[in-house]
Amino acid sequence: MMDAAAESLAVESLAGESGWQRFRRDRAAVWSGGFLVAVAAACFLSPWIAPYSYMEQDLAQSAMAPSSAHWLGTDLLGRDVLSRLLQGGMISLFVGLIATAVALVVGICYGVLAAEIGGRTEDALMRFVDIVSTLPLTLIVILATVVFGQNMPMIFLAVGGVSWLTMARIIRNQTRELKASQFVQAAESLGQSRWGIFCRHYLPNLAGTIAVCATLTVPGVMLLEAFVSFLGLGVKAPMTSWGLMIKEGADIMEECPWLLISPSVVFALTLLSLNFLGDGLRDAFDPRSSRR
């Protein structure tokens, strides 16, 4: 009994107040969080706050360097780079969030199921994950987006569909530990259903891990989308994304370097912040994190 009490106390103190306190002390993570909120707000509010329409062309103003009228300059068709950057960011972030959600749902279901079934099936399921993760998944994503059309829902599914593997592995390991823990065994012996145990015990205890995983999956997913768009196989004109803007900038970097620099910088900073935020969350909330 003492053990169980101490364990629940420890879990509470890790997941509760002190986790946030630890997180707040991590200045890099807090600043990254602030930066991300600002970028996301600007991007998602872009239809209302962008200075121009992202597809409004003005050939008289084409390929202008940054000026007071166009803060980040204009592209070859005279479109305002800042407005396009915000619109592209909306797409990139949107893909990042939705595809991560897809990966989360698949990863959690797969991981929890594997741990719940146990035995040989569990081994086979996890071996499958190991094998699939050694395959050239970017090739499959590219093929899938080409086959099923370069539309947004397909990009979400294709990118999310290959990003759940790490998640499944982590969730399965955690669930195995939870399954063996005393409070789950107590719930079992009291006759609670598997579904009830999943909702009442697994999910709340996995929440921290899931949050950390999700934060660290988003940059990978955004990178994959940008990569596919960069090759011209992802998001299509007139829509844009950061990956596509980087490609357009790279094509004419000699004449108009600002077309390459601004999307590259914003993209890299966003990924950096997501990584900082994820690391900060992990250090603050993951009981197994070594750096504390």
Place this chain on the structure above:
Amino acid sequence: MAYVLRRLLEMVPVLLIVVAATFFLAHAVPGGPFDKDRPLPAEVKARLEKYYGLDQPLQIQLGNYVANLTQGDLGPSIKYPGWSVREVIGSRIGVSGSLGLVALLVAVLIGVPVGVLAASRPNSWLDRVPMGFTLVGICVPSFVLGPILALVFALGLGWLPPCGWGSLEHFILPAATLGLITAAPLARLTRGSLMEVRSLDYVRTARAKGVPALRVWFVHALRNALLPVVTYLGPAAAGLVSGSFVVESLFDVPGMGRLFVTAIINRDVTLILGTTIVYAAALLFLNLAADLANAALNPKVARNP
């Protein structure tokens, strides 16, 4: 040895699944290879499809394909008439292979020493400055680093050719782009793993016994710390593959990566299949090699794989 055999046998079904999945995906690509601006006469198209076996049901095509595959025949190329896919890939694979190998070498030669250096003086400027750079390196993808390097060293300073292939100078920018991208996570991994190992009991014991510091560092600590680094080389190779798509397109390198991207754009089904299979096989072998190297370094793994 039994372990190696088992792993090799395991690859067969995996490759078969990859072949089947890619086969159906590639054949589901909308728009056939003979759909051009000017439509071909129906008879010509029918004869072409018969020649390439495209008129048969898909499952029979797949069966024929696998049967040919066991003899190393990847079929005829559709967009390169008169060439077989094997010849097309054979003419490109050396370029990509050498590029990838040099990039991996650059990554290891930069990443591991930087990680060791950083771990030797934790939290000093020797640690913080390089680790800051590696953090940037992780977040700057190849398609950002490549253009920036080209902008600075080719267009700005004029030291290197911005694109093309043939001489040693053409090699430097693509290899540097791929290598630096891979070096960053390697350096972080080396540092993190060394930091963990150096606080372990056996390292302390070695020190207490009076083993010279450098020997403790390189023989006792580094050997164990390199285990996760070696394991990472498998996934790193996968990263190099996707990086090569970008880098080869950017620097106009006639390698496999660009071949794959063009094949997709051209809807060249046999070529898409061929490149995917070669990539999959290469990655599976590299992962196996990484695991074997790991087992060689770590007797615990060898006994209990």
